[in-house]
Amino acid sequence: MKQKLENPKAKILEAALIEFSQHSYETASTNNISKLAKLSKGTVFNYYENKENLFKQVLEYSISVFKKELNTFKFKNSEPQKIIKEAIEFIYNFYKEHQNIYNFYLRSIYDMSIPFRTELLKVVKLFSTLLTYRLIHNFKKLSILTPKYSEESLLYILNSVISRLIDSYFIENESPIDKEKLFDEICSIISDILIIDNDKN
Structure with missing residues (x-):
């Protein structure tokens, strides 16, 4: 079952997952991520320092979802x-x-x-x-x-x-x-x- 993401940080993470899954790292846009999350770009960078940090957090999130299901x-x-x-x-x-x-x-x-x-x-x-x-x-x-x-x-x-x-x-x-x-x-x-x-x- 997919995890439900409600808080701003989690919404940004989910939006970033969608963006990075559809575009290369180079062409992925933080503007698109803020639009998908329905939050300002400033809010995105309040939670995630830069694009690299955001990408790495998406990777950690993806692994945690997989591990959670694997543990069951x-x-x-x-x-x-x-x-x-x-x-x-x-x-x-x-x-x-x-x-x-x-x-x-x-x-x-x-x-x-x-x-x-x-x-x-x-x-x-x-x-x-x-x-x-x-x-x-x-x-x-x-x-x-x-x-x-x-x-x-x-x-x-x-x-x-x-x-x-x-x-x-x-x-x-x-x-x-x-x-x-x-x-x-x-x-x-x-x-x-x-x-x-x-x-x-």
Whole structure:
């Protein structure tokens, strides 16, 4: 469920999220943000020192929304493919519900006009691994995680595959096969890579 934002500071933050999700850092306008928030530009800068500070606060807010929902998420299955499917469905549903956060996340990765991009990417990288790290940890707890590959490599593979899958829906807005079938087949492929049984073949 989306958080309701009522106070001036929160209204500015929500307006900034919309603006930064639709425009590059360079072209995003504090004038537009003040109009969206229905507050004066002076009020915006009373709460947020400058555009960079505002952008960083939007990033922190986006991560906090994701963490809040992630904290309520629990794996219900112990079957590898079903665990993976639960994780993919969680991230799919989160981005479907919070499309501005998803668009902001994409811009944070690909927008070359951000002056503090190197610093930003470190934060975004941690953000993107929150769910997949939990998935890996769950496999370890069940003693089914393959020792064949490093955890870093497995996290990289998981993040890459899941990100591309989600992108195919929200950017391209299409898939060559039914969503459920696609999820099931991708879960099967990932499971073959992750589970310890793979080493016995």
